[in-house]
Amino acid sequence: MNMVVIGKSGQLSFELQRLLGNKVTCFGRDDIDITDLSALTSVLDTIQPDAIINASAYTAVDKAESDEKAAALINTQGVANLASYCKKAGVFLVHVSTDYVFNGSKGSPYTVDDAIEPQGVYGKTKADGEKALLQTLPEASCLIRTAWVYSSHGNNFVKTMLRLMAEKPQLGVIDDQVGTPTWAKGLAEACVYAAQNKTNGVYHWTDEGVCSWYDFALAIQELGIEKGLLENAVPVKPIPSSQYPTPAKRPHYSVLDKTLTRDTFSSLHPAHWRTQLSAMMDELKA
Known part of the structure; x- marks a missing residue:
């Protein structure tokens, strides 16, 4: 299968390249300009892909608040252009979105059908990208929302x-934002599965389980000491978001419901976030 990945330097594209090796062509921002449809078309026509995975995004959440034009070019216009190209060329498109399209106030896991209500520029530009994709290429695309990728x-x-x-002698970490960490390796496997099987629709992919950033930090320290990545434990104090103001508003609860994903991506089995964290930290140690 002739597969193209848009993105070369990010965490997801790194894992996709590692997973697919020489079976994929990766285009970074120096190779392809997804914000320019004619330029994008001329590059992709030389490859004639069967499927495209869009792993590129403007992800500087706080910077986006004062740089909306740049965020919208990549997160919205770029996605619209890819969808237009794929519709014309008959190519299947896998696109990755974010938990930030939700407002974070539901209090229970967000399903794929829940209303989107982004709270900041990053979330809005990603939500607008989703809309462009689903309006242009509803029958030949897979939209995968994810969260807390590492x-x-x-x-x-x-x-x-x-x-x-x-x-540092001690740290304060936010304890009132709750979600699910996601190892990019598992996300890459889901994207490849969707591309190879032309899995149409909207899905959520994260690791299993739920935690706050504070819980996540404690696990990182515990496993870091266990694996010899840290010498000593330091005090980690839970703090509210109000003590750590940021330009962009974060969702307080953004756990994503994966019921549909488990049924559809049946050969893939999401692991608990702590299991995945341990495996990734083994990589760091190696």
Whole structure:
């Protein structure tokens, strides 16, 4: 199968390249401009892909609040362009979105049919990208929402916590934002499954289980010491979001319901977030 990944440097694209090896062509921002339909078309026509996985996104959540134009170009216009190309060329498109399309006030896991109500620019531009995809390519696309993604590659919460725990005498971590961590490796496997099987529809993919950022940080420290990535434990204090103001509003509860995913992606079995975290940290140690 001739597969193309849009994105080359991010956590998801790293895992996709590792999973697919020479069976995939990856295009970074220097190789393809998804914000320009004619430029995008000229590049993709030379490949003639059977399926495209869009792993590119503007993900600087706080920066997006003052840089809406740049976020919208990638998260909305870029997705619209990819959908238009795929419709014309008869190509299946897998697109990755976010828990930030929800307002975070439901208090129980969000299903794929729940109303989207983004609270900031990042979430809005991702939601607008979803709408563009589903309006243009409803029968030949798979939209996968995910959350709290990390990997052994790139910058993320896990690696930041390990660094700060080695440098600081103590840390404060937010305990009133609840979701589910996601190892990018599992997300990559879901994207490839969707592309290979042309799994149509809207789905949610995260690891299993639920935690706060505080719970996640405690697990990172515990496993970090166990695996020799940290020498000593430091005090980690739970703090409310109000003590750590950010330009963008975060959803307080953004657990994603995966019932439909478990039924449809039946050969894949999401593991508990702590199991996945342990496996990723083994990679870091190696």
